[in-house]
Amino acid sequence: xxxxxxxxxxxxxxxxxxxxxxxxxxxxxxxxxxxxxxxxxxxxxxxxxxxxxxxxxxxxxxxxxxxxxxxxxxxxxxxxxxxxxxxxxxxxxxxxxxxxxxxxxxxxxxxxxxxxxxxxxxxxxxxxxxxxxxxxxxxxxxxxxxxxxxxxxxxxxxxxxxxxxxxxxxxxxxxxxxxxxxxxxxxxxxxxxxxxxxxxxxxxxxxxxxxxxxxxxxxxxxxxxxxxxxxxxxxx
Amino acid sequence: xxxxxxxxxxxxxxxxxxxxxxxxxxxxxxxxxxxxxxxxxxxxxxxxxxxxxxxxxxxxxxxxxxxxxxxxxxxxxxxxxxxxxxxxxxxxxxxxxxxxxxxxxxxxxxxxxxxxxxxxxxxxxxxx
Numbered sequence: 135x136x137x138x139x140x141x142x143x144x145x146x147x148x149x150x151x152x153x154x155x156x157x158x159x160x161x162x163x164x165x166x167x168x169x170x171x172x173x174x175x176x177x178x179x180x181x182x183x184x185x186x187x188x189x190x191x192x193x194x195x196x197x198x199x200x201x202x203x204x205x206x207x208x209x210x211x212x213x214x215x216x217x218x219x220x221x222x223x224x225x226x227x228x229x230x231x232x233x234x235x236x237x238x239x240x241x242x243x244x245x246x247x248x249x250x251x252x253x254x255x256x257x258x259x260x261x262x263x264x265x266x267x268x269x270x271x272x273x274x275x276x277x278x279x280x281x282x283x284x285x286x287x288x289x290x291x292x293x294x295x296x297x298x299x300x301x302x303x304x305x306x307x308x309x310x311x312x313x314x315x316x317x318x319x320x321x322x323x324x325x326x327x328x329x330x331x332x333x334x335x336x337x338x339x340x341x342x343x344x345x346x347x348x349x350x351x352x353x354x355x356x357x358x359x360x361x362x363x364x365x366x367x368x369x370x
Numbered sequence: 371x372x373x374x375x376x377x378x379x380x381x382x383x384x385x386x387x388x389x390x391x392x393x394x395x396x397x398x399x400x401x402x403x404x405x406x407x408x409x410x411x412x413x414x415x416x417x418x419x420x421x422x423x424x425x426x427x428x429x430x431x432x433x434x435x436x437x438x439x440x441x442x443x444x445x446x447x448x449x450x451x452x453x454x455x456x457x458x459x460x461x462x463x464x465x466x467x468x469x470x471x472x473x474x475x476x477x478x479x480x481x482x483x484x485x486x487x488x489x490x491x492x493x494x495x496x497x498x
Contacts, residue, residue: 150498151397151498152393152497153496154387156383156387156493156494156495157492157493158383158492159489159491159492160376160379160383160401160490161379161490163382163383243372243375278372280408281409282372306406307407310406310488339481342445
C-alpha cells in the first residue's frame with residue numbers, strides 16, 4: 135500500500151501523477167448514439183418503440199397482430215434483435231412490412247450503434263425513407279436491455295401469464311424503465327396461478343406512473359387498448 | 371452479462387483520456403454504480419480486470435467502485451428514506467429476508483418505490 139495516500143498501488147509516483155475529474159456516464163457513447171438515433175427516427179417521420187421481454191413472451195406475435203390491424207393506415211418498419219437466425223424478421227416480412235434482422239452473435243442486448251445500422255437499412259425499404267411507426271424488438275432478455283437507450287420514444291415491456299406475476303419484483307430495473315407494461319397471453323389465465331393484482335401492485339410500486347394493458351393476441355381481448363395506445367402515440 | 375460491454379466501454383473511455391492527457395498509464399479509476407443500475411458489481415469488476423490486461427496503458431489501473439445506499443420514497447406516506455442493502459452473510463437476514471419485505475421506517479408499510487440510483491458514472495481517473 136502506498137504510505138502517502140493509502141491507495142492500493144505498489145509503484146506509485148506522486149510527483150508525476152495527474153488526477154482528471156471526468157464525471158461522465160459510462161454509457162455516454164451509447165447515449166450520444168441513442169440521441170442521434172432518436173433524431174434520425176424523427177427525420178424519417180416516425181416514432182419508435184423498444185419492445186423488451188423474456189424470450190417467448192410474445193413480442194413477435196404481438197407485432198404480427200399489430201401489423202394486421204394497422205398496416206393499411208400506418209407505415210410500419212421493424213428492427214428485430216436476436217442472437218442468431220433471420221426467423222423473426224421473416225415472420226414480420228410475411229405480413230408485408232419491412233423488417234431488418236440484427237443478429238448480435240451472442241450479445242444479450244441491442245445497443246444504440248447496432249440500431250443505428252438497422253435504421254439505415256430500414257430507410258432503403260420505404261418510399262422516401264419515411265415511416266410512421268418503428269418497432270425495435272430487443273433480444274429476449276429481462277435483464278440487460280434495460281440499461282441501453284436505443285433512441286426509442288417509448289419503452290414497452292411484456293410480461294406473459296406463464297412467466298408468473300412475481301417477475302416485476304424480481305427484475306425491477308427493466309420494469310422500472312418501462313413506459314407501458316403489456317401483460318400478454320391473458321387467455322391462459324385459467325391455466326396458471328398468475329396473480330394479476332400482484333403484478334399490477336408490484337410494478338406500480340416500482341413506477342407509479344406506469345401504464346398497464348392486459349391483452350391476448352390469440353383471442354383479441356384487450357388488443358384494442360393497445361391499438362388505441364399506438365394511435366394516441368401517432369397523433370402526438 | 372452486459373457488465374462486460376460496460377467494462378469494455380470504460381476501457382475505451384480510459385484509453386481516450388490517456389491519449390488526451392498524454393499519459394503513459396492509468397493508475398486509478400473511480401466509478402459510481404447506482405444501487406438500482408442493474409449492474410452486478412462483481413461481474414463488472416471481473417470484466418474490467420480481465421479486459422484491462424489487453425492494453426499497456428490500462429494494465430495497472432486499479433478500479434475503485436462505490437455504490438451509494440439505495441433511496442426509496444414511500445408511496446403511502448411520501449417520506450424519503452435511505453435503506454441500506456442487507457449485510458452479506460448475516461444468517462438472520464438471509465433467513466428472514468423473503469418473509470419480511472422492506473418497510474418504510476416512518477409508516478411501516480411496504481410500498482417503497484426506488485428513487486434515482488440508476489447512475490453509472492466515471493468520476494475520476496488518476497494517470498501518470
